[in-house]
Amino acid sequence: xxxxxxxxxxxxxxxxxxxxxxxxxxxxxxxxxxxxxxxxxxxxxxxxxxxxxxxxxxxxxxxxxxxxxxxxxxxxxxxxxxxxxxxxxxxxxxxxxxxxxxxxxxxxxxxxxxxxxxxxxxxxxxxxxxxxxxxxxxxxxxxxxxxxxxxxxxxxxxxxxxxxxxxxxxxxxxxxxxxxxxxxxxxxxxxxxxxxxxxxxxxxxxxxxxxxxxxxxxxxxxxxxxxxxxxxxxxxxxxxxxxxxxxxxxxxxxxxxxxxxxxxxxxxxxxxxxxxxxxxxxxxxxxxxxxxxxxxxxxxxxxxxxxxxxxxxxxxxxxxx
Amino acid sequence: xxxxxxxxxxxxxxxxxxxxxxxxxxxxxxxxxxxxxxxxxxxxxxxxxxxxxxxxxxxxxxxxxxxxxxxxxxxxxxxxxxxxxxxxxxxxxxxxxxxxxxxxxxxxxxxxxxxxxxxxxxxxxxxxxxxxxxxxxxxxxxxxxxxxxxxxxxxxxxxxxxxxxxxxxxxxxxxxxxxxxxxxxxxxxxxxxxxxxxxxxxxxxxxxxxxxxxxxxxxxxxxxxxxxxxxxxxxxxxxxxxxxxxxxxxxxxxxxxxxxxxxxxxxxxxxxxxxxxxxxxxxxxxxxxxxxxxxxxxxxxxxxxxxxxxxxxxxxxxxxx
Numbered sequence: 101x102x103x104x105x106x107x108x109x110x111x112x113x114x115x116x117x118x119x120x121x122x123x124x125x126x127x128x129x130x131x132x133x134x135x136x137x138x139x140x141x142x143x144x145x146x147x148x149x150x151x152x153x154x155x156x157x158x159x160x161x162x163x164x165x166x167x168x169x170x171x172x173x174x175x176x177x178x179x180x181x182x183x184x185x186x187x188x189x190x191x192x193x194x195x196x197x198x199x200x201x202x203x204x205x206x207x208x209x210x211x212x213x214x215x216x217x218x219x220x221x222x223x224x225x226x227x228x229x230x231x232x233x234x235x236x237x238x239x240x241x242x243x244x245x246x247x248x249x250x251x252x253x254x255x256x257x258x259x260x261x262x263x264x265x266x267x268x269x270x271x272x273x274x275x276x277x278x279x280x281x282x283x284x285x286x287x288x289x290x291x292x293x294x295x296x297x298x299x300x301x302x303x304x305x306x307x308x309x310x311x312x313x314x315x316x317x318x319x320x321x322x323x324x325x326x327x328x329x330x331x332x333x334x335x336x337x338x339x340x341x342x343x344x345x346x347x348x349x350x351x352x353x354x355x356x357x358x359x360x361x362x363x364x365x366x367x368x369x370x371x372x373x374x375x376x377x378x379x380x381x382x383x384x385x386x387x388x389x390x391x392x393x394x395x396x397x398x399x400x401x402x403x404x405x406x407x408x409x410x411x412x413x414x415x416x417x418x419x420x421x
Numbered sequence: 422x423x424x425x426x427x428x429x430x431x432x433x434x435x436x437x438x439x440x441x442x443x444x445x446x447x448x449x450x451x452x453x454x455x456x457x458x459x460x461x462x463x464x465x466x467x468x469x470x471x472x473x474x475x476x477x478x479x480x481x482x483x484x485x486x487x488x489x490x491x492x493x494x495x496x497x498x499x500x501x502x503x504x505x506x507x508x509x510x511x512x513x514x515x516x517x518x519x520x521x522x523x524x525x526x527x528x529x530x531x532x533x534x535x536x537x538x539x540x541x542x543x544x545x546x547x548x549x550x551x552x553x554x555x556x557x558x559x560x561x562x563x564x565x566x567x568x569x570x571x572x573x574x575x576x577x578x579x580x581x582x583x584x585x586x587x588x589x590x591x592x593x594x595x596x597x598x599x600x601x602x603x604x605x606x607x608x609x610x611x612x613x614x615x616x617x618x619x620x621x622x623x624x625x626x627x628x629x630x631x632x633x634x635x636x637x638x639x640x641x642x643x644x645x646x647x648x649x650x651x652x653x654x655x656x657x658x659x660x661x662x663x664x665x666x667x668x669x670x671x672x673x674x675x676x677x678x679x680x681x682x683x684x685x686x687x688x689x690x691x692x693x694x695x696x697x698x699x700x701x702x703x704x705x706x707x708x709x710x711x712x713x714x715x716x717x718x719x720x721x722x723x724x725x726x727x728x729x730x731x732x733x734x735x736x737x738x739x740x741x742x
Contacts, residue, residue: 138732145730159481368725375724375731379708379717382735387704396700403696404689409466410696411459414703 108139115244120217123244127219130236133381141236144243149367151242153249154350155267156297157289162273163299166337167346168252172210174343175248184210185217185246187237189253217246232377235266235370264292265370268363269353271295271346274313276305290316293330295349301334301342310334328356391417429460436565441538444565448540451557454702462557465564470688472563474570475671476588477618478610483594484620487658488667489573493531495664496569505531506538506567508558510574538567553698556587556691585613586691589684590674592667594618595634597626611637614651616670622655622663631655649677712738 114122335342435443656663
């Protein structure tokens with residue numbers, strides 16, 4: 101019990117032994133950022149790499165949470181009943197500062213399964229922080245021995261696309277009906293999709309949506325996909341129909357990536373992005389420490405009062421370039 | 422003609438005289454950022470303030486573009502046929518780097534109206550840049566004499582919420598039907614809405630959506646709204662039905678803000694946010710200049726190869742704190 105109040109190293113040890121509260125504390129450290137997050141990252145950097153991360157993204161209402169729940173059930177029923185971690189990144193109010201857990205309740209059926217770990221992360225208005233915290237949280241879960249990590253994000257907006265970059269395989273979830281595929285394309289999801297799921301397939305219009313997706317895929321086709329053509333799977337997450345096909349598609353994509361070192365190349369690119377994010381975050385923290393809250397606040401007041409424009413005020417704060 | 426190739430000061434002069442290409446070049450400067458953007462900002466900072474900015478946000482597919490087009494038509498038909506500028510912020514692929522103009526074509530009916538200026542801005546993967554560029558672009562249009570500026574953004578994601586902060590009045594667009602109001606709430610739109618529009622009202626389910634919105638508004642109610650209770654307007658943007666009610670709601674909110682200095686207080690808060698964004702951007706540019714592309718690239722390679730974790734690499738690049 102006291103382990104959950106220990107140092108990062110003690111927390112890692114306890115979490116490895118299966119203590120969930122220690123795992124939760126490690127993830128909270130990562131979410132908060134700062135020196136403790138950094139220690140956690142360094143402790144676990146070498147141990148990560150054997151887990152596999154599946155990102156699921158799409159517009160609000162596409163049924164991602166239900167699909168994640170169905171997918172979790174199917175993965176858990178595999179040969180050695182592998183453990184599954186679910187990391188849900190919730191867009192949250194910039195004002196309330198809290199995560200809205202909303203449809204996390206749909207995961208209720210797995211809440212008592214000791215082989216399933218569910219965690220929500222909120223944006224809390226720190227976007228840079230999230231781009232940093234999510235891949236780090238994935239690494240913690242990976243290093244602590246989860247063979248499957250499901251990363252659920254809302255798919256509209258650049259940051260969500262960045263967060264999806266932390267996944268090995270990215271599943272883009274749309275619904276049948278005119279326009280959904282078009283919107284996915286507009287939101288920049290066409291290029292990041294390794295697999296498409298048309299969820300709520302019972303609604304009809306699946307054929308048209310499949311046609312739209314194929315048409316847009318042919319426009320967006322790139323040369324660096326190593327010959328992978330994203331399959332399109334129709335599912336009814338509520339009943340579980342089609343989810344076995346999704347698992348087959350995931351396995352196929354994983355095999356594809358593992359051939360010829362593509363998986364390692366993807367992960368290397370992700371680590372590279374993480375490094376740049378850390379550098380920017382570090383610089384921001386330093387600037388606040390160096391110039392002081394007081395001077396910054398006074399100049400912000402002057403800009404607010406229209407006494408000076410934002411660029412001139414930045415010059416005054418930071419000195420000439 | 423040669424004016425469109427001049428200095429920022431010359432471009433401002435030409436744009437004031439009505440030259441659209443000069444206006445387009447000023448907005449491109451702002452979008453690119455850098456010293457030219459800064460000069461444009463300083464030139465126009467004092468002149469801005471008489472235009473009024475309406476932000477329209479909501480999930481993809483809610484019909485924002487059609488609504489913007491209908492609203493443009495109605496505003497243009499007002500007493501002195503005021504000019505209208507439309508700034509559409511498109512989410513775009515992080516890979517293609519280009520704006521997908523998609524439904525800009527719906528504005529086609531206004532494309533030949535010399536009193537309407539339409540401009541799309543892409544994210545181009547520079548999120549900080551967008552948070553900076555959008556309010557600056559609004560200021561350019563304001564300072565150059567547009568009495569109405571319509572700012573259309575996709576409403577899911579923190580950045581889009583930030584961008585919406587550049588508006589005087591924020592309109593959140595949802596569709597009828599179960600769940601849309603819930604999703605708007607999840608996306609953090611409840612707190613930023615000054616007016617709700619239930620678009621595609623012909624679909625039915627308006628009463629339920631209105632009920633949901635009211636229920637969530639009562640939960641999200643804050644004390645700092647000066648007694649404003651966001652009205653809920655039902656529209657059919659395709660036919661123009663209800664858009665006159667939206668204009669009335671806009672007028673009412675504007676009057677509300679103008680009473681007791683609330684409008685100026687909102688704008689002061691926005692300028693404050695802009696100042697902080699400029700400071701962060703300036704620090705980032707300096708860091709690149711100081712540490713050099715080469716050293717940064719080598720350390721990024723080391724992180725990618727798992728030779729060192731991102732935090733230790735950042736230490737090596739930037740030195741100890």
